[in-house]
Amino acid sequence: INVPTSSYLSYHGSSPNNPFIKKLYSKSLGHYGSFYSPQIHSAKSVLPIPSQMCPAISLQCSKSLYRTLDGTCNNLKNALWGAANNRYGRLLTPRYGDGISAPTLSVTGQQLPNARLISLIIFGENDVPDREFTIANMQWGQVMTHDMSLGAGATQSRKHAIQCCTDDGKLITNGQAPSCFPILIPKNDPAHSQTNTNCMNFVRTQTDRENSCPGTIQNRPAEQLTVVTSYLDLSLVYGNSDQQNRPIRAFTGGRMLVENRAGNEWPPQDVNATAACDVQTPRETCYLGGDVRINQNPGLTTMQILLLREHNRLADNLQIINPQWDDETVFQEARRINIAQYQHISYYEWLPIFLGRENMLKNRLIYQTTLGSFVNDYNPNIDPSVLNSHATAAFRYFHSQIEGRLDLISESRTRVGSLRLSDWFNRPVIVESGDNFDFLSRGMSTQPQETTDINFDVEIKHFLFRRGMPFGADLRAIDIQRNRDHGLASYNDFREFCGIRRASSWDDYLDLISQRDVDNLRSLYVSHEDVDLTVGGSLEAHVNGALAGPTFLCILTEQFYRTRVGDRYFFERGEIDVAFSREQLIEIRKASMARLFCDNGNNIEQMQPSAFLRISKENQVVPCSQISQVDLSQWRESTTINPSYGSNYLSSQNNYPSYAQFNVKK
């Protein structure tokens, strides 16, 4: 057995200084040989992942104050790190059924239990409104997800593009796996004869693998491709390439292209049908945005419009303040501020809810910043690529927060109606009609999200994308199947990776999973080594102050550490080549979700200051004028050059997260 070496570690950017990773890799990974499917015993199947892109591409980078659209040259030495159309990162060697690209199998060589059956037996569908958080909290999560990853081919053909490399780093295929393989729907399942497709999901089969990774044995395991930039750079608003950006930019006044209707700005029409839409009458709109998923559900579309309007609001104000600026300068400066505000909201207002503030501070995802202090721990050795285990398993746990009924809420915060999610998948027409944009905005900041637990709303568990049919797909089953399709290492492997005791029997899972859930797992899986990461991780008791158990929290923490520290343009950096001035940074730190609603609604006059939190005595609805606002006068050209760049750094290099023992809620 070949033990992954440090080349693997350096490619993925985690330093051997990370005590948990050090611990893991200093041990012999003997278990890799003992229980995977037979082929994986061959030494080749556990070779470290190549330390360069396949094929190796070299790019000449020049320093720029602005990010590229496709994410290239953010890292000046590794120009493709975090760029669009790149591979997901991996923490652990994949566990394909054949060692190369076929979906994961049981350690006995059999098929794993049916994904839909697991969804039905292990996961519930109870409606449990969250006591603390609003739907806006869930919805921002989907925005961040769409900024960070999109499995190639996922929205259109559902076939996953994969990349196969030879040992010497040569690319063999970059094509799509051709076939469709249904998640068989159990016979007594009400969805059996009533879905609108034959398949709930598509995955590769044994034979397809021959096409996708020819001559398997001398090849390295396939890696899935993600088509958007990994950075939190609002690629979902601006697009992931010049080509994707051009049709959505106005090229005047630094603005993004919008269509004016009923006195408000809306995204342009998708005339070439690039985005997924399910229009049912010829007059229904289908929006074009920076991300093809813009129309997927009304809440998401609302967020996309808020962020689009925010760009134009910033551009208009910057142009007034600096009339001498040309279109390109206004565009880039507005984009830069929009991204900075968004990163601030994501790391300081949103992430602490999910990862826990203490955990974030401890692992240096955030610092106790004071007003104008810079955070200068950019590390060019950290690869910010989105991890497969993050995008395919851990981050999808929050599908549990989805609420299937969207309330329409008036300015006096009373319910005037509600929408059934599955009536409006991929039909943005509903967002634009009447006062719905404001009703939906207030709805998502008023209505509780669903509690983060084992329950998944029926609207996504039985009715996803049903298009008028009685039943649709099951998102939880898709998540489970996707885990296998991407060959993620097992739940037990990830426990060990995260410094949690490796289970050697079913009962060992009782440390984090309830007796009932362990019994259910045991009734479905042949071995405790078979439990999929997506499944096991979703059953763990949550860490105090966080919305996930230790294994998912470890993956999420690692991801968001890399996402920040591996981003040369992160908004808090004080390096002269990319920095805001101290005064500008003070302004950026006033941005909030509430302010985005206030500034970009059709006519929203009041909001609670913390829009991710439910309205309460401490978080009452107030006039928008009482919610702090970013003062753009700090961007007047004469004031942008600031002598205080680069001093008062909060931190130094050499910071790596350490997963100190998490305390679990008992």
Ligand code: HEM
């Ligand atoms: C109404 C809300 C949402 C709907 C309808 C939805 C639906 C979907 C669908 C259909 C997929 C593609 C599944 C596949 O084919 O593999 C997906 C992927 C995903 N979702 Fe959601 N989702 C929602 C909200 C969220 C939220 C709140 C999060 C996290 C906070 C999230 C995280 C993810 C992630 C990480 C992926 C994988 C992205 C990729 O790399 O391709 N989603 N979701």
Ligand SMILES: [Ca+2]
């Ligand atoms: Ca991005």
